[in-house]
Amino acid sequence: MIPISLPSMGQEEWEATKEPIFSGWITQGPKVAEFEKIFAARHKVKHAIAVSNCTTALHLALVALDVKQGDEVIVPAFTWVSTANAIMYCGAIPVFIDIDIKTFNIDTTQIKSKLTPKTKAIIPVHLFGLCANIDEIKKMAPNLKIVEDGACAAGAGIGDRPAGSLGDIGCFSFHPRKSVTTGEGGMLTTNDDQLAERLNMLRNHGASVSEEQRHKGPKPYILPEFDMIGYNYRMTDIQGAVGIVQLKKLDQFIDERQKWADYFTKELSSIPWLHAPYIPTNYKHGWQSYVLFVDETKSPMKRNDLMEFLQQKGISTRPGTHAVHMLGYYKKSFNIKPTDYPGAFAANEYSMSIPLHNKMVKEDFEYIVNILKEIK
Ligand SMILES: Cc1ncc(COP(=O)(O)O)c(C=O)c1O
Numbered sequence: 001m002i003p004i005s006l007p008s009m010g011q012e013e014w015e016a017t018k019e020p021i022f023s024g025w026i027t028q029g030p031k032v033a034e035f036e037k038i039f040a041a042r043h044k045v046k047h048a049i050a051v052s053n054c055t056t057a058l059h060l061a062l063v064a065l066d067v068k069q070g071d072e073v074i075v076p077a078f079t080w081v082s083t084a085n086a087i088m089y090c091g092a093i094p095v096f097i098d099i100d101i102k103t104f105n106i107d108t109t110q111i112k113s114k115l116t117p118k119t120k121a122i123i124p125v126h127l128f129g130l131c132a133n134i135d136e137i138k139k140m141a142p143n144l145k146i147v148e149d150g151a152c153a154a155g156a157g158i159g160d161r162p163a164g165s166l167g168d169i170g171c172f173s174f175h176p177r178k179s180v181t182t183g184e185g186g187m188l189t190t191n192d193d194q195l196a197e198r199l200n201m202l203r204n205h206g207a208s209v210s211e212e213q214r215h216k217g218p219k220p221y222i223l224p225e226f227d228m229i230g231y232n233y234r235m236t237d238i239q240g241a242v243g244i245v246q247l248k249k250l251d252q253f254i255d256e257r258q259k260w261a262d263y264f265t266k267e268l269s270s271i272p273w274l275h276a277p278y279i280p281t282n283y284k285h286g287w288q289s290y291v292l293f294v295d296e297t298k299s300p301m302k303r304n305d306l307m308e309f310l311q312q313k314g315i316s317t318r319p320g321t322h323a324v325h326m327l328g329y330y331k332k333s334f335n336i337k338p339t340d341y342p343g344a345f346a347a348n349e350y351s352m353s354i355p356l357h358n359k360m361v362k363e364d365f366e367y368i369v370n371i372l373k374e375i376k
Helices: 011-023 030-042 054-064 081-089 134-140 193-202 211-216 237-268 303-312 328-334 342-350 362-374
Strands: 047-051 072-076 093-097 119-122 145-149 169-173 186-190 290-294 351-354
Touching (some): 047 237, 054 145, 072 081, 093 328, 134 145, 186 193, 237 290
Parallel strands (some): 072 119, 145 169
Antiparallel strands (some): 047 186, 169 186
């Protein structure tokens, strides 16, 4: 079986975990700080703040931007459920916008019509590693705060501007299905000093002083002040140590993925019912996933039958992701019909992710292409 995704970890990551384990500094400490420093440098931002996963990153981003009960936050209808859940955690209202089926990202032409006096922020998603068109979003809604959901987009960018540096706050995931992983894990990025300070405190119960600062300082009696309600969303130093090693491999991982994504796109172009991912000029894809669109009006099999067929052939596939407005809770709570967002609906029904990861060998890619080409 060729799995849809596999983390690329080995001896180096294993060795890196020894230091925090043997030093006894297990929770957020020097390794997390080092990981943050190199993540910030790689993504050309002033601050990176590590957290427990990208869902908690999204939640903290909205809290830091003061998103509250009754505020509206714009979100694409086709994304992982937690992009919308983070809005619900704040008591705010997710306002869905359809996607552009070509890129699977938010359709920026629809933003203006959804703006109201209650709109506080927008969360464009860089789905599968392709950045959303942030410049266009800024034109459409110049006063909105932008939280980039870059869960899949470590190392991606537009021109020489990396994901995470494009909006007010960026959020990343280090779940094992992402190109670099710490098991679970997340990162916030920002160029705003005040936001960074708030995020730093919010992830640690709202404490004014971190454990590391208390340990280093000469005044052991100091207890932190708690001026805000915070959370325990910290990353452990074991994860931080793994993250440092993984991050050093990020560009190599993306280059390899880019090479094989190009191979897929070239080879599969002869199949009229399969549409390869579209990449606008000047965009650097992060290739968290390679997601095809199955045109059932021309294909010999329906998408789900095709996925079953590939499974039998030893090739693992998944739908790209889900349309959040079609999920039980959102459908019922907001009384939405699947076809209210036709792009997200189509992506939900006809997208198909095929394996693309750094543990695959040439023969795996050739095998996938040959099997797909044989389907008549
Ligand atoms: C677009 C998107 N947003 C958010 C998340 C949540 O990330 P995490 O699992 O780190 O909480 C994911 C995870 O798959 C995602 O794909």
